[in-house]
Amino acid sequence: MSKEKVLALLQKHVGKERGIRVDSIATLLGMPERLVRIRITELREEGIAICATPVTGYFIAASPDEIEEVCQFLHSRAMHSLHLVSRLRKIPLPDLLGQLHLKT
DSSP states (O other): OOHHHHHHHHTTOBSGGGOBOHHHHHHHHTSOHHHHHHHHHHHHHTTOOEEEETTTEEEEOSSHHHHHHHHHHHHHHHHHHHHHHHHHHTSOHHHHHHHHTSOO
């Protein structure tokens, strides 16, 4: 299933109040949820402002404020994951973050 079909569907869902859940996208397009997520990632990598949170579902940003809100959500989620990594590795988060900048 093409990313163009995913984009065409999402173009009907502009703004967070018009978000659509991944299971609904998958049902409407007849494709697995995992493939929907892959296609959305591809579209995002092309610069399409597809936003999502567990509350809103997927939507195309209608404003810079919506993009900022989702970026803050993603940052918070990423920092939480990094905190868990630091706990599992038993190293302070600042040390882990410093290591992320080292060339390997």
